[in-house]
Amino acid sequence: MSTSHGHPGSPGAGLRDALPPLTPGPYRSRLGVVALVATFGGLLFGYDTSVINGALEPMKAELGLTDLTEGVVTSSLLFGAAVGAISGGRLSDAWGRRKTILLMSGFFFLGALVCVFAPAFEVMVVGRVLLGLAVGAASTVVPVFLAELAPYEIRGSLSGRNEMMIVVGQLAAFVVNAIVGNVWGEYGGVWRIMLAVVTLPAVALFVGMLRVPESPRWLIDHGHFDEAVAVLGQVRPEGRAEIEARQIAGLTHAESKRQDLDWRSVLSNRWLRRILLVGIGLGVAQQLTGINSIMYYGQSILREAGFDQSMALIVNIAPGVIAVVGAFIALRMMDSLSRRKTFIIGFSLTTVCHLLIGIGSLVLPVGNPLRPWVILTLVVAFVGSMQTFLNVAVWVTLSEIFPLRMRAFGMGTSVFVLWLANAFLGLYFPTLVSAIGITGCFFGFAGVNLLALVFVKTQVPETRGRTLEELEEAVTSGRIFDKEIRDFA
Template identity: 70%
Template sequence: MTSSDIQTGASTKRTLPPLTPGPYKKRLGVVALIATFGGLLFGYDTGVINGALRPMSEELGLTAFTEGVVTSSLVFAAAIGALVGGRIADSWGRRKTIILLAALFFIGAVVCVVTPSFEVLVLGRVLLGLAVGGASGVVPVYLAEMAPYEIRGSLAGRNELMIVVGQLAAFVVNAIIGTIWGDVAGVWRIMLAICVLPAIALFFGMLRNPESPRWLVEKGRNDEALAILRTIRPENRAEAELAEVQSVSNAERGQHQLGWRSILTNKNLLRILLIGIGVGIAQQLTGINSIMYFGQTVLIESGFSQNAALIANVAPGVIAVVGGLLALAMIDRISRRKTFIIGFALTTTCHLLIGFSSLVLPVGNPIRPYIILFLVVAFVGSMQTFLNIAVWVYLSEIFPLHMRGFGIGVSIFALWVTNGFLSLYFLTLVEAAGITGTFFLFAGVGAIALVFVITQAPETRGRTLEELEENVTTGAIYTVSARQARARKRR
């Protein structure tokens, strides 16, 4: 597609009618709630290992290395799931793909619960990882494509909120079960079994959810798309929005840039893909998932007893949910770039303070574990308020429709691979460098990430997905601010 094609399409568009009160809002809310059970499963399956790992290791005779394998097998499989899930969603549709992922969540959980050995456990974790990775890419795209642009951030961001709710649920379940039945053989199996319930809810809920109207337009099924839009938009808005989506889709129909070759030969598509990859990697290099997976170990290293660390570990989970609620409240009010800058500045500061505290407060100092717990909670709160939700929303909206599944799949593949290596080597790093060296290293990486988002990440808030698509394809997204884009559209 040439620049003139895009400009012609843009010039014929009209300002969309405003959102007005109506029953569509309730319907849209139910659709989003059902889809975000994928995020709940994502959170529970990644967070449950935090408390289940120690009793699991005792029963199955795991070593430090095989503990890392059990933890990271889910994460590396999630990288593959994100990459493959995006392509499947582009071919099959967002709805059918999420239904498939729900079934995979269920099967993986059952395999983990009944496992007789380390090898079968890893197999179950791999199945769960494929589902987690697929959900991490497909659910945000589904929500972003279902949402009106005015509330796209807060609606798509609900998935990340459900992820941290799932992680908090895992921490609370672990603490309760571990405290009451900690001496019972196989207690970790009960912890893992809980996630079959939301998997069932996701499967049957998505059977009733509609397909993404934008995906239907891409496939030429315009009547179906309009029928769905009429259930989740005001009547006049549904028709105008369909016309806008069709305008962009028709202009691009002759060129389907869906693979590496097409992206590598288009500098604007390649640049936005590299930015998506960079933002995903930067999020993981804060070490947030190392805290969510191994938070109990960090707290034990700081001076807590094992049982006290299991209970104290609930605090980061609580602040993660609080931070997620704050993020949803402000995500459509503050620019994405500003949110990223604040987030990386705060998390880097927390890393420095954790490293400094562990350096000046010797092991055995009675206030050491509480200071470090406070700073870990501050780090998690900063991360959830300013980075986690914003990053997932950002990745769901920056890619053009014809490469959206592929683009977010590759970006999240890179995110999960980074997460996987951190999961595999985090305990080794803590053992070698201690809390001090580990968090000073995170601080250095955070400073680099801050420079990256300041210099490279374009703004996306306040633009429709079709508007973003045009701006990415022409390169205007790197030179035109969201405010300027909205002003041009009104003219």
């Protein structure tokens, strides 16, 4: 079914039909530039969360980290990200998306400097928490900013660019770790060089955001209609900006008359509470796939599989490469394949991959020359499945499903819980591997992924092919949860 015409009888279908179609023009280049600048936040997110993968071993030796403090250093960024996600969302509602991203770039820069010059474990934790605040804010605000700026026809692919930049940042961290670790690994403080690289994109993000416009939906929500029309005029074809702005303004005015969507309003409304639970469930399901156990502890997993330290640093680049390839494919699919189908395929594949990793580590004992290469291949297959079918789709869906007046709150709350799940996994994963090994860990992940598959099939509605205003009508009326509407693709 063509997404341009929508589902017959779907809520708000007339909103789409009233808009002039997208046509080629210079606005597309402008959209691309704005997305590139904003997604430097995603690049910083990816680099900062993954650089620890290679920096941890030399850092442990220099700072005298134990198994417990190793987990604390890794997870302190993630607990900071949980706070940053929910506070960044609320701040962006008050200050605006653009100003919040500017502030976030400053936290990226300051946190990196504290980590680079940290003389002891305690200072390192402070620096990692500062970085976490920035990472959490980036994970909330940047996808919302892109979704609110994008035309609905290409919202999936434009919003998904942030996830693409996250995996580019992860790959960059793996490459930097491999080069720095193998070239200067015998020198003290090599991990400080790995951590210092991130200051460059932090400066680029700050300078770039000075020239980027504010979200037109935020502007309209705060009474700046003419400014919003001017912004839309830069990123829409001729003749569409004012029509779209009036649609947004009409729905925003109607929504503001109904209720002020603070947390009490959300929790007291049946449909808003349900969509919030969907967002939280998606975030937790994404984290409990175990993807970040690979991104944070990939080198340790590969060493346990049988690679030596130098080779583990090198082959650890492979998951980063496949992550970028998978994210690129996901962007190509995002505007043509329904979100629900993408989730169902993704969780099915990750469940199978986890089972195969567990079986492979069970039947190939330590010392078997095939063991490290089989596990590496299966890890790469898992990361590819995750990036192609889940990561981009989850972040795009979280940026779409919430009504405007609860979007930052809903996104912030969902990502807050997402980061908490991530943080506890990061904190306890080394202990878990020591206790039950790769086999037990990945069999456990397989069980969780199977539960996530059931959740997606029964609870998550379809969002592709609808304007944000149309989705807002469907959510606030509860019609988005009707089976016919939920399955719309």
